[in-house]
Structure formats: structure tokens, C-alpha cells
Amino acid sequence: MKKFKYSEITPEKIYKKRRSFIKSLGFGFGSFTLSSLPFINTSFANIDQNKVTSFKDITTYNNYYEFGTGKSDPYIKSQNFKTSPWNIKIEGEVEKPLEISIEEILSLFPSEERILKLRCVEGWSMVIPWNGFSLSQLLSKVTLKNKAKFVEFESVYDPDQMSGQRYPVLNWPYKEGLRIDEAMHPLTTIVTGLYNKKLPNQNGAPLRIFIPWKYGFKSAKAIVKIKLVEKMPTSSWMWASPKEYGFYSNVNPDVDHPRWSQATERVIGNDIFAPRIKTEMFNGYGDQVANLYSGMDLKKNF
């Protein structure tokens, strides 16, 4: 796993100060300096792949079609989204179904910082300092039956609050799924915050899942139901286009999306001179997760 020292992250306060400093420059008469031109200010050296993405980019550049298909739609349209009261049901192939409130979850499971890389199927990536804990901890609250082979995540359906759900862009509510061993993997994270703050609405508040070795769409947001099932669930994207989106959707530079290449990616937050970087197998988490797929043909099981 990629390791980041906390000192490598720009604290938000300093980041904001820098911004306001830069802004204040703009108001001055002599603001047009040579260094404000990216052509002159840019280093042509390779970009630092481990650099944590800024709070601003993480929270204003999102794919969250419940709030619209534009990248800034989630930030603009989710600010009044109500995340309280919020209950999460854990049901299906369990001995005793459980309904648990977000407050209980927050008090039962202490969050830790997990700096993990997000690779979007569209060909871009971010490094995000999430706060959360392993899904396996939450699932230990219920007793799984033998039939529990897969986990299905269901996101909230609330077209009154989520304007994107008024259009049939996907079959709402959003659904995703994992094989039980994937779900139990310690890297599979229940996220309740980022940058040591409450999870912003546009990032999937109050609770989402994050699976760092899979394309971003696998990590469902605003989860209301976790269902243990026997058969492989059909995710919203599989339903929309089964030839393009498979159940596993592991980050894999050798398996292209049918319509575009997955060999490289752009790192969010860089200028126009920054090169693409090579996409890594399992998004760089192969040491931890490759054994989950030993003997499987990942070209077939894409």
C-alpha cells in the first residue's frame, strides 16, 4: 500500500491561506506577473504520484449522478441534502437483521485515517485522505449464514432531494456489490469522513464504501442498505451496460474499457503540462489483494 506521511499533506488551513493570498494578488494593480503564467511557472519534471489531492479538488470534482452528471453538480446541488436521521439496514442471509443509526456506527467504530488512491473508470485518479474503518468490523455485528456469498450495497433513493434521480440515467437506487471475501478484506473501507472532517455530502455522506483496487463507481455512496446474498448481484452499471461494466471492475491496465483505453490515467489537480501516468494493476494494491483472484481469468471476469 502506498504510504503517506501526514506531513506531506497540505493542511486545509494553510491551503486556504495560500488561496486567499493568491486571490489577494489578483486584486492588486500589478497582479499580472510572469510567474502567474503557467507556461513559466511549471516544472516539467514528472509529477509526484503520492501527493494527496487538495480538499478543494476532492470535494468539487465528483461523479455522483444522483445529483447530476456534471463534475461540479454534486458539490453545487448536494449542500442541502439531509443526512440525519440516517439508518443503515444489514439484512439478507444473516441470522438476525440489524438496523443501525449513523450515530451508533460513529460511536462504535473509531475512524482512522486511510490515505488511498481513487482511480475512476474515466481515466483519472486522486489520492484521498479518507477517515473510516474496515467493512469487516461492521459486518461482525451480524452473524452471516453459509449462503452469504456476496454483499449488495444499496444507496438512498430520494428524488425530492436528489435531482439527478428524476432522470433515468441509471436504474435508481444505485446498487453495487462485492464478493464476500472482497467485502471482508481489510482494505475495503467504510468511509465516514475525509481530511479529518465529516464526510461532505458530495462525497457520499453520511456513509459510503471505498474499495481502492476497483474503479471508483464500485464504491457506492450514501448507503442505506447492506444485503448479504447468495447470488452475484447486478450493479447499476452492469444493468446499464453489461458489456462495458463487469461485476469485478478491478483496476487493470491490460483490460480496456470496450470504448477507451485503461493503460494510463490523469492525476487530478495538475496543470496542462503534467503527463499521464501509467495505471497500475489493482491500482497499486496488488500486494494486498491479488491473492483474492488467483486462478481467475481477469479478462473474462472484468
Next chain:
Amino acid sequence: MIRYLKPGVFVLSIIPFLLISYQIIFNKLGPEPVKEITHFTGEWTLIFICLTLAMSPLKRLTNSIFWINIRRMLGLFVFFYATLHLLTYVAIDYRFDWEPIINDVIKKKYIYIGFSAWLLLIPLALTSSKKMVKLLKQNWKKLHRLIYIIAIFGSLHFIWLSKTIFFKPLIFLVILIILLLFRVKFKKLSSKV
């Protein structure tokens, strides 16, 4: 009056280019600037294709020759924005890294059809001068009907790269179909006469 309209249209057509240049120079393109430039130049290419195709219907509707006078210029702006679009992809996004580019052109249908559309634009751009119109006579019109194919390719390029059914590619398709239907209708009408 008409004499000033043509330079006016030229100035208007150059505005998107000035706008994106300003945004590039002053870093106003957000967290994924290369994608923004690609989308911007691509969308303006499609807009100019639609504008170019709208000129002959407008001529018939308004009975004014003005539209035909600016048509070749608008067509050249199609080539201009399409070339910027291609250059963004080749030079900025892939930094002349030919292997993945060639791979994309061969394997990915949306790139393949987009690149084909750009290639088809070349003969049209080369024969856009008044001299060439006179030189090619009837063949000029025939050659420049390629714009219909280019328009269809451009629209497919947009649809095929979209992740799901999005609003914008569909709007372009609808506008394009309407503009192409005008041709069918006119042909029928003129064959009756």
C-alpha cells in the same frame, strides 16, 4: 451593411478560441484542465458543423444570399476547432506518445471515427478558397457534400465516448438530424418543380 457582417461573423467565431486561451493562460480550467480543453474544442467543432449546415436552410427560409457568403468561412472554423481538438489530444494529453495514440486510433471506435472525420475535413479546407470553387465548378459542390458524412461521424464520436445516455450528445444528434432532414425535404420539393 452586409460588407461588415462577414468580418463580424469572423470575430464572433474566434471568441471561443480567445476564451479557452485566456482560461489556459490564467489557469481557470479546474482540476482536470486537459479534459476541459478537449471537451471545449470538441464541442465547438460540432457547433460549427451545425452552423455550417444551417446556412443553406437559412438561405431558403430568408431568401438572402448572405448565409452562403459566410458558409465557407464557418466551414474553415470547423477545421480550425477540429484541429485544435486533435492537437490537444496528441500534443497535450498524450505528449506525442505515438504508441498509445496509434493503438487508440486502430482499436477504439470513437477515436477512429473522430480521426476519420478530421481527415475528411482536409480536402474541404484545402478547396475552400474562391479560386478552388471556380476551378472545381460542379465538382466543388459534390466534394463538399462530404460535410454530411463528417457531421454524422462527429456526432457518433460524441455519442460513443459518453459513459451513459447524456443530454449533450443527444441534443447534437437531434439538431443534426433536423438539419439533414431539411436537405431531404428540399430535394423532394425541387424535384416536384
